[in-house]
Amino acid sequence: MSKKIDFFKQLQKELPSWVAKGWIKPEYEQSILADAAKTTELNEKSTTVYFSFMGIVLLGAGIITFFAAHWTEISKLSKLIILLSSLWASYLAAYYFLKQNQSYLNRLGQLLTLLGTLIFGVNIWLITQIYHFDVQDPAGILIWSLGAWMVAILLKNPFCMALSIVLALIWSLIKSPLIQHIHWSFLLIWALNLIPLLKEKWRGLLHLELISLIIWASFNLFWFLISSVHPQYYLFYISCSLLLAWLVFNLTLPQFQFMRNNMKKTFQHYAALFLLLNLFYLTFPDLLITFKQAPHKIWPGTLILILCNFSVLCIGLNSNKLCNLSKTSIGFYIGVLLVLSTLLLLNHIPLNPSIMGILYNLTMISILGWFIHLGYKTADRAFINLSFLFFAALILARYFDIFWTLLNRSLFFIMGGLLLIIGSYLFETQRRRLTLKMNTQKAENPKC
Amino acid sequence: MLKRILLILLLQTLFLVALIGFRQWTLNTGTPIILETEPIDPRSLFSGDYVRLRYKISTVLINPAEKKFTRGQKVYVSIKPENNQWAATGIYIKKPKVPSDQIVIKGYIQAILPDNRVQVAYGIENYFVPENEGKKLEQPTLNEKVSVKVSVDRLGNAAISGIFINQKQIYQETLF
Numbered sequence: 001m002s003k004k005i006d007f008f009k010q011l012q013k014e015l016p017s018w019v020a021k022g023w024i025k026p027e028y029e030q031s032i033l034a035d036a037a038k039t040t041e042l043n044e045k046s047t048t049v050y051f052s053f054m055g056i057v058l059l060g061a062g063i064i065t066f067f068a069a070h071w072t073e074i075s076k077l078s079k080l081i082i083l084l085s086s087l088w089a090s091y092l093a094a095y096y097f098l099k100q101n102q103s104y105l106n107r108l109g110q111l112l113t114l115l116g117t118l119i120f121g122v123n124i125w126l127i128t129q130i131y132h133f134d135v136q137d138p139a140g141i142l143i144w145s146l147g148a149w150m151v152a153i154l155l156k157n158p159f160c161m162a163l164s165i166v167l168a169l170i171w172s173l174i175k176s177p178l179i180q181h182i183h184w185s186f187l188l189i190w191a192l193n194l195i196p197l198l199k200e201k202w203r204g205l206l207h208l209e210l211i212s213l214i215i216w217a218s219f220n221l222f223w224f225l226i227s228s229v230h231p232q233y234y235l236f237y238i239s240c241s242l243l244l245a246w247l248v249f250n251l252t253l254p255q256f257q258f259m260r261n262n263m264k265k266t267f268q269h270y271a272a273l274f275l276l277l278n279l280f281y282l283t284f285p286d287l288l289i290t291f292k293q294a295p296h297k298i299w300p301g302t303l304i305l306i307l308c309n310f311s312v313l314c315i316g317l318n319s320n321k322l323c324n325l326s327k328t329s330i331g332f333y334i335g336v337l338l339v340l341s342t343l344l345l346l347n348h349i350p351l352n353p354s355i356m357g358i359l360y361n362l363t364m365i366s367i368l369g370w371f372i373h374l375g376y377k378t379a380d381r382a383f384i385n386l387s388f389l390f391f392a393a394l395i396l397a398r399y400f401d402i403f404w405t406l407l408n409r410s411l412f413f414i415m416g417g418l419l420l421i422i423g424s425y426l427f428e429t430q431r432r433r434l435t436l437k438m439n440t441q442k443a444e445n446p447k448c
Numbered sequence: 449m450l451k452r453i454l455l456i457l458l459l460q461t462l463f464l465v466a467l468i469g470f471r472q473w474t475l476n477t478g479t480p481i482i483l484e485t486e487p488i489d490p491r492s493l494f495s496g497d498y499v500r501l502r503y504k505i506s507t508v509l510i511n512p513a514e515k516k517f518t519r520g521q522k523v524y525v526s527i528k529p530e531n532n533q534w535a536a537t538g539i540y541i542k543k544p545k546v547p548s549d550q551i552v553i554k555g556y557i558q559a560i561l562p563d564n565r566v567q568v569a570y571g572i573e574n575y576f577v578p579e580n581e582g583k584k585l586e587q588p589t590l591n592e593k594v595s596v597k598v599s600v601d602r603l604g605n606a607a608i609s610g611i612f613i614n615q616k617q618i619y620q621e622t623l624f
Contacts, residue, residue: 076624083464087457088461095453129576131621132572133471134574143463155452155453178519179520180519180520
């Protein structure tokens with residue numbers, strides 16, 4: 001806030017000299033100052049509002065602490081009255097501020113709506129405690145998430161949307177070990193959350209939504225790895241995750257205009273991240289040895305996903321409309337998909353895991369190289385950063401795999417340290433050189 | 449805007465009231481049974497103690513020839529009184545029809561145990577008591593027996609309606 005005030009003061013000092021130099025007309029000086037003053041005043045009021053909100057939160061915390069200390073002395077009926085009236089009070093207070101004309105008061109209204117949603121969750125928790133419900137079942141968290149979702153939809157509140165996404169993820173992470181299986185129901189709630197995100201174009205929340213999906217998928221895969229409940233399906237799940245990520249990546253080609261470009265870019269980046277993450281798992285020979293091959297009877301699932309990928313690719317790859325990708329790139333794209341598909345189908349056949357591991361490593365290096373080329377051509381720094389990150393991770397992982405048993409321990413750590421220092425310097429230098437070159441050159445087609 | 453806020457308030461309040469109402473319906477209309485316990489007490493993160501309860505019917509014998517049960521699966525256990533205690537007579541995937549001297553209680557498989565047994569949770573394994581009073585139920589003396597009065601409704605849902613020590617009622621569940 002002080003930066004805005006400093007800017008206003010600086011403006012007050014500079015404007016007369018600008019008028020004297022003839023850069024602006026004298027009549028504009030007052031209009032500019034009046035406009036800047038309004039913004040500064042608004043920001044000052046915002047500061048007051050935010051501090052007031054913090055005060056409300058502290059006051060609320062004090063009231064909650066007071067009731068918590070005397071909770072067992074209060075009758076059930078009084079507890080229910082306190083819980084329900086706090087819920088009503090926060091939403092009605094939110095309504096009062098939401099119907100005001102000033103944006104900073106509307107923001108306070110949105111925060112009070114979030115408070116109401118938080119109180120709803122607390123109410124669920126306390127009522128289950130008062131009436132001795134089974135606390136092991138996380139169904140209450142699901143209901144809380146859906147309550148937040150409803151508020152986000154009806155009042156177009158991004159804070160409640162964020163709460164809904166986080167709660168849905170927590171619900172699933174608790175539920176999965178209880179049912180000893182992948183918690184597929186999460187995907188339904190995830191899809192439900194995606195609808196308002198895309199409709200309201202909440203791009204920041206789209207990041208949160210996609211991160212929650214990656215966390216869910218990674219948790220389930222790692223949980224399978226640790227628990228060894230269904231080892232024969234492990235490779236199959238990774239293959240499917242990889243192919244689904246690739247499918248999303250295909251759908252973000254410029255031809256598919258079902259969403260805005262900046263939203264598509266977000267999907268594309270996270271699809272690339274998820275793809276690389278799953279491929280990274282497959283580069284570990286020990287993993288392939290442990291889980292052997294995926295069961296024969298479920299190879300049609302892998303095949304269907306591969307066919308979906310090729311279908312989307314055929315529909316999308318129209319070289320007349322495709323921008324920024326050379327024929328070499330397109331050829332490489334198709335080639336990588338072919339190689340990857342073959343390798344994933346080979347998961348269902350008992351081949352030498354070491355050979356498979358080498359092939360996956362080579363495929364990953366090729367894909368990383370292609371992503372760097374893609375990022376450079378389309379002026380997309382995210383691909384370059386992602387590729388360098390995974391390249392570094394790949395080298396580190398292979399270093400550990402190869403030298404952990406071959407080298408003396410101290411020599412291993414010394415060499416590892418040197419590798420990290422030199423490697424990080426080289427990678428960072430290369431990455432900066434590439435991104436700088438990319439930024440200074442014009443994209444071949446700015447519409448891409 | 450006001451209509452939307454009122455809709456949100458109405459739905460959320462209705463849900464909370466329904467939660468209480470459903471529990472009260474089980475307590476008021478359910479068949480009362482007395483179960484003896486084997487308590488273990490952890491502390492709740494919130495104020496108050498909560499007592500973790502286990503019952504004789506928590507462990508159920510299964511027929512190895514029948515369908516395999518999995519952890520987290522919903523099951524129905526038929527119970528009948530035997531020697532002043534309720535004992536499990538069978539475990540089913542779907543709610544069975546039972547003779548009038550038996551009742552069916554709904555639960556979830558918590559663990560698959562050796563010797564053809566499963567551990568089942570019925571939603572009556574926790575009870576919140578005022579702070580520092582959990583020990584009475586957690587560590588009864590040798591001649592003290594803790595038993596729990598449970599209501600089981602016609603859908604198989606169970607709810608604790610009272611706690612007894614040596615048949616003397618210590619806690620009673622009411623609406624308010």
